[in-house]
Amino acid sequence: MSAKRIHRKIERTPDQRQGLREIRDRFQQERPSPEDLLARGDATEFVSLGEYLDLRAAMLFLKKQREQTGLSLADVAQRSGMDRAAISRLENGVQVNPTVDTLYRYASAIGAQIGFSVRMG
Numbered sequence: 001m002s003a004k005r006i007h008r009k010i011e012r013t014p015d016q017r018q019g020l021r022e023i024r025d026r027f028q029q030e031r032p033s034p035e036d037l038l039a040r041g042d043a044t045e046f047v048s049l050g051e052y053l054d055l056r057a058a059m060l061f062l063k064k065q066r067e068q069t070g071l072s073l074a075d076v077a078q079r080s081g082m083d084r085a086a087i088s089r090l091e092n093g094v095q096v097n098p099t100v101d102t103l104y105r106y107a108s109a110i111g112a113q114i115g116f117s118v119r120m121g
Contacts, residue, residue, distance in 0.1 A: 047096045056093050058103075058114075063091045066110045079109035 012020070030036075037043040047055075066076060073091075077084040082105060089095040090106060107114045 045097065052093075052096055055096070055098075059091055059093065062107060062110065062112060065112055066091075069110060071110055076106065076109045080105040082106070082109075 032040075032042070034043070034046045038046070071079075073084045073087050076082070076087050080087070082102070086095070086102075087106065090098055090102065095102075103114055
C-alpha cells in the first residue's frame with residue numbers, strides 16, 4: 001500500500017501572485033547561473049543534482065529501514081533528539097543539505113550506521 005500524496009493549495013494575495021510572476025519572468029529573461037545568484041544574494045547555497053540524488057537514495061533506503069523496523073517519526077524524534085517535522089523534511093527530500101551529524105543521529109536512531117567512501121574521477 002503506497003502513501004497518498006496530499007497537495008495543499010497555497011493561498012496568495014494578488015500582490016504575492018504578481019510578485020512571483022515578476023520573479024519568474026525575470027529569471028526566464030536573464031537565465032542567471034548559480035554563480036550569478038550567489039553573487040547577488042538571491043541564493044545562499046546550491047547542491048548539485050548528483051549530490052541531491054545520492055542523498056535522496058540514501059534517505060529512501062533509511063526511511064524504508066525505519067518503516068520495516070516499525071519505528072514512527074515520533075520514535076525517531078525521541079531517540080535522536082531531533083524535531084519530528086525535521087525528520088519528515090529529511091526523509092522527504094525537503095532538507096537538501098543536512099549536516100553529517102544529522103545523518104548520523106537519524107541512522108543511529110533506527111539502528112543503522114552510515115559510512116563514507118571516496119572515489120576519484
